[in-house]
Amino acid sequence: MTETYRPKLHFTPAKGWMNDPNGMIRHGGLWHLFFQHDPNSIHHGPMHWGHAVSRDLVHWQERPVALYPDALGTCFSGSAIAAPQGVKLFYTAHSLTPEGRDFQVQCVAHANDTLTQFQTDTRNPVLENPGREVFRDPKVIWHQDTARWIMLVTEGQSIAFYASEDLRRWEYLSSFGACHGQHGKGVWECPDLLEMRYQGKAFWVLIVSISEDAPGGGSGTQYFIGAFDGTRFTNVNPAEAVLWLDMGRDFYAPQSFFDPGGPPTVMAWASNWSYARQTPTKAFRGAASLPRELSLTRSPDGLRIAQRVPEAVRNAFANQRDRATFHHGFHLEAEGARDVTVSLFGETVPHLRLTRGTDDVVTLTSRRPDHDGLTGFGHEVITRFTWPLSRPLDIELFVDRGLVEMFCAGGTVSLTNLHFPAVPEGPVTLTHHASGTRRAVPRHLSEGGHNG
Ligand code: FRU
Numbered sequence: 001m002t003e004t005y006r007p008k009l010h011f012t013p014a015k016g017w018m019n020d021p022n023g024m025i026r027h028g029g030l031w032h033l034f035f036q037h038d039p040n041s042i043h044h045g046p047m048h049w050g051h052a053v054s055r056d057l058v059h060w061q062e063r064p065v066a067l068y069p070d071a072l073g074t075c076f077s078g079s080a081i082a083a084p085q086g087v088k089l090f091y092t093a094h095s096l097t098p099e100g101r102d103f104q105v106q107c108v109a110h111a112n113d114t115l116t117q118f119q120t121d122t123r124n125p126v127l128e129n130p131g132r133e134v135f136r137d138p139k140v141i142w143h144q145d146t147a148r149w150i151m152l153v154t155e156g157q158s159i160a161f162y163a164s165e166d167l168r169r170w171e172y173l174s175s176f177g178a179c180h181g182q183h184g185k186g187v188w189e190c191p192d193l194l195e196m197r198y199q200g201k202a203f204w205v206l207i208v209s210i211s212e213d214a215p216g217g218g219s220g221t222q223y224f225i226g227a228f229d230g231t232r233f234t235n236v237n238p239a240e241a242v243l244w245l246d247m248g249r250d251f252y253a254p255q256s257f258f259d260p261g262g263p264p265t266v267m268a269w270a271s272n273w274s275y276a277r278q279t280p281t282k283a284f285r286g287a288a289s290l291p292r293e294l295s296l297t298r299s300p301d302g303l304r305i306a307q308r309v310p311e312a313v314r315n316a317f318a319n320q321r322d323r324a325t326f327h328h329g330f331h332l333e334a335e336g337a338r339d340v341t342v343s344l345f346g347e348t349v350p351h352l353r354l355t356r357g358t359d360d361v362v363t364l365t366s367r368r369p370d371h372d373g374l375t376g377f378g379h380e381v382i383t384r385f386t387w388p389l390s391r392p393l394d395i396e397l398f399v400d401r402g403l404v405e406m407f408c409a410g411g412t413v414s415l416t417n418l419h420f421p422a423v424p425e426g427p428v429t430l431t432h433h434a435s436g437t438r439r440a441v442p443r444h445l446s447e448g449g450h451n452g
Helices: 311-319
Strands: 016-027 030-038 048-054 061-067 074-083 086-096 102-111 118-120 136-143 148-154 159-164 171-176 188-198 201-210 220-228 233-235 252-256 265-269 292-299 302-308 339-343 352-356 361-368 379-386 395-400 403-408 413-418 429-432 446-449
Touching: 016 048, 016 086, 016 252, 016 265, 030 061, 030 074, 030 265, 048 074, 061 086, 061 118, 074 102, 086 136, 102 136, 136 188, 148 188, 171 233, 188 252, 188 292, 201 252, 201 292, 220 252, 220 302, 339 395, 361 413, 379 413
Parallel strands: 016 074, 074 136, 429 446
Antiparallel strands: 016 030, 030 048, 048 061, 074 086, 086 102, 102 118, 136 148, 148 159, 159 171, 188 201, 201 220, 220 233, 252 265, 265 292, 292 302, 339 352, 339 429, 352 361, 361 379, 395 403, 403 413
């Protein structure tokens, strides 16, 4: 079960391939995580839905495979809901036409109350393909104001909205996407729609993953803040504005748990389609990100999503004896220090650099060297955000073997990257590069520093 690059506090399947988290739901006191899975190989083969449960979002217990390929196809991504009729899993059946083209329809499976048995509906599909090559990843939510279920499905470069009262007949409502946000060469995938409040006012946040042309190259996740009236999503920001949920290369296809009343909590697949099939692990391939609670906050750049790792997970990191492996929640007050670099795993390269300009603008540079045998892995992304010079800049790093998640600026900037270093448990080093006040750096972090 242990291997060099298997993280300890992130979910990974015991064996086989995993990509997107699917069917996430909190039910009967358990968090259920389903996921794109090939139990028989570490490649993206015929997709099944794997299944794992957790009481605390820290310890995950894998359960038997929930959905198997059938006559309609393999089981692509989807979601779960608890309806009055019971828990339902909505997924895409994916097959190939005789000409070798993708063919995708939406299906449903019924779960028993303990989510230990799953029965695909004999009347599948529930939503036929309207003639599109990309038509997948159904995310079903309950829309209180119109008392209907809403299903989001990707159409390639836009998201289609459907409505149903009985979860069987789905009526097309509208599509959102044209000219909004990032398009590039990428395919829009794995939509999610969350109702969130900011100072008492309701907003709807549409999360959309894009398979290519994310900030660091390859796949990534953008979001839109707006309104949803039960029929149509409208963006409050200018169409050309692009908001990224994560600036790293390894945060893809996040989905929220169906958990009415709870804070929106998402998990993503910690990889990138540009090299996911080549990462150097043995028994398994692919990991889930840490769970993150989302809220809306007013950052100096405007209304943004802030992300925070839930308390139980933070505590689990803090409680790790092996401090060389896990660094949790340090709060670096970089006041006075204009430039801070972070090197991981005892390596000399600076993996992260935060530079504070004189004008409240912070430049975050993330650099990841190529890894032997892993092409297209090297990563550099430079992002800028506004943070008042008068305000200490908070930085949090969750380092779990090679999987690193970083949050700063009140969680409005996040960056998730996989690493495959020679020694994945080596120390993290912070260096302040400017004269000025040295602030508290937790003792378990080794610190280097030089002036100027
Ligand atoms: C996103 C995705 C989905 C699809 C699934 C297939 O990573 O491409 O659009 O349903 O993976 O495994």
